[in-house]
Amino acid sequence: MAFSDRLLAAWYQGHPALSLLAPLELLYRRVANRRRQAFKAGTAPAWKAPVPVLVVGNITVGGTGKTPMILWLIEHCRQAGLRVGVISRGYGAQPPRFPWLVSASDSAAVAGDEPLLIVQRSGVPLAIDPDRAQAARALLAAHAVDLILCDDGLQHYRLARDLELVLIDAARGLGNRRCLPAGPLREPAERLEEVDAVLCNGQRGDGPLGYAMTLEPVALVNLRSGEPVALSHFPPGQPMHAVAGIGNPRRFFSTLEGLNWRPTEHAFADHATYSETQLAFAPALPVVMTEKDAVKCRAFAQSDWWYLAVDAQPSPAFVAWFDARLASLVGHPPA
Numbered sequence: 001m002a003f004s005d006r007l008l009a010a011w012y013q014g015h016p017a018l019s020l021l022a023p024l025e026l027l028y029r030r031v032a033n034r035r036r037q038a039f040k041a042g043t044a045p046a047w048k049a050p051v052p053v054l055v056v057g058n059i060t061v062g063g064t065g066k067t068p069m070i071l072w073l074i075e076h077c078r079q080a081g082l083r084v085g086v087i088s089r090g091y092g093a094q095p096p097r098f099p100w101l102v103s104a105s106d107s108a109a110v111a112g113d114e115p116l117l118i119v120q121r122s123g124v125p126l127a128i129d130p131d132r133a134q135a136a137r138a139l140l141a142a143h144a145v146d147l148i149l150c151d152d153g154l155q156h157y158r159l160a161r162d163l164e165l166v167l168i169d170a171a172r173g174l175g176n177r178r179c180l181p182a183g184p185l186r187e188p189a190e191r192l193e194e195v196d197a198v199l200c201n202g203q204r205g206d207g208p209l210g211y212a213m214t215l216e217p218v219a220l221v222n223l224r225s226g227e228p229v230a231l232s233h234f235p236p237g238q239p240m241h242a243v244a245g246i247g248n249p250r251r252f253f254s255t256l257e258g259l260n261w262r263p264t265e266h267a268f269a270d271h272a273t274y275s276e277t278q279l280a281f282a283p284a285l286p287v288v289m290t291e292k293d294a295v296k297c298r299a300f301a302q303s304d305w306w307y308l309a310v311d312a313q314p315s316p317a318f319v320a321w322f323d324a325r326l327a328s329l330v331g332h333p334p335a
Contacts, residue, residue, distance in 0.1 A: 004269065008062065011184040012175040021182035028179050032155075032187050039157035047133035048160040049140065052147040052329040055161045057154025059191055060174060060184045063247020063270065064167035065201035067114050067292065068215055068312035070151050074122045076322075077147065082330060085145035087135035088115045089152060090128025092271050099129035099138035108296040113271060114151065116295045132159040146330060154195075155186055162329055164195040168210065169248055170202035197321065199314060202251070211318035215310040217255060223294050223301035228309065234286070236260035241281045243289035245272035252290055255308065263288070276300040 010018055038044035056073065058064045070086065077084045090100070093112035102111040104120045111119070112128060119126050125143040129135035132153045139148065150156075154164060168174070175184040192198055198210030206212050219228040234240070242263035244252040249267035256263040266281070268274075274297050279287060287305045289297065294307035314322075 007181075008184070011061075011178075012172055014176060018176070018178070018182045025179050025182035028181070029188055032179065035155075035157060036187070036191070044157060046158055046160040047136070049136050049148060051140070051145060052162040053136070053150055053159065054147060054163045054165065054329075055150040055153050055159075056165045056167070057150075057152050058167050059154065059187045059189070060168065060172070061180070061186065061247075062169070062172070062184065063251070064169045065213065065215055065312065066151060066167055067117060068310055069165070069167060069199065069213065069314070070118060070149055071121055072312040072314065073149055074118075074124050076319075077149075077326070080323075080326065080330075082146040082326075083144060084124055084147060084149060085139045085143055086115075086118060086124050086126040086149045086151055087132055087139055087153075088112065088118075088126065088128050088150075089130050089132070089156075090115050093128055095128065098131075099127050099135045101138065101142055102126045102128060109273070113292050113295050117292055118151070120295065121291070132156045163325060164197075166192060166195045166198045166210075167213070168198060168200050169251070170200040171251070172248065196325065197318065199318065206315050206317050211321070212315040213318070214313050215251075215255070216313050217259060217308055218311050219309045220288070220306045221291075221294070221309050222303075223298050223305040223307060224303055231259060234259075234261055237262060238286070240264070240286045240288050241266060241279075243274075243279065243287060243293055244268065245274075245293050246270055246290055252308075255310070256288065261288075268293075272296075279305075 039046060056066050056070055074084050090112040095110050102115045102119045106116055108116050115126055115128050127135040127139040132150055136148055174189055177189050179185045199213040200210045201213050203212040217231060220233050221228045239262045242253055242256050243266045245268035247270045253263055253265050289307050291307045291309060
């Protein structure tokens, strides 16, 4: 098991050696609180966009379902008659320059896997830059938008925001509730009291921590042809190789098991890059992966490689809350 995997397990399952990291955790907390207080007091510069900015982020390290939620927000806001743009850090991206306007024809190496997924699925205008304010300016210079969704960036305080949505993995929660490097928190847990809404991915009912949200499988999509097929394409008990290079691979494998398939698990690091050799598994079985992995594998995909398309489904209470906040931000009620 890689060191990063062992550390992640310690954060969520506990380990006595983490007490040795307490001094570093205290230093991290002080720095995080200082940055947050400077933003709140207005003493640190923050660029304010001329349109509303909605940040979708988390306070934990690892995947929480932000990308499916971004896609839901894009479609929901479009149905309200709004022109939506997205900005992202573009983790792992190596474009010719920053800021970079992502095209559906870009490679994942150029655009980053998550930004490319968002553009290919939704066609939304999207700009990447480690400086989110720079990304927002580039987006606004190229496209007329009514609001900007910031993919991640909760702790990127140089960009002012009008709404903060935080996602939490319901199964993992906040782990040991300690900050880096002694725990998985990017900011102290008290930060959740200041955000506008919390969504718990995998939680079936609204609870004290936040609104419920689930990721629902909707189709299998062939990597080579792009053809979607019904989930019934594979019968119950179908054996397969399952590939997941996401923040929480276990969530993906559990989804496949919930569909009554029998996955052989192949977990990779978050944002992993792949080669055909790496995915040449034995015995020969269908390969099913996440959509995030698929954008990096299409060039060498075999005929029986698929990704599982999933849609975020937030609770009705969240939808009602969000519609009311959206109306206040854009000046008219959603259509």
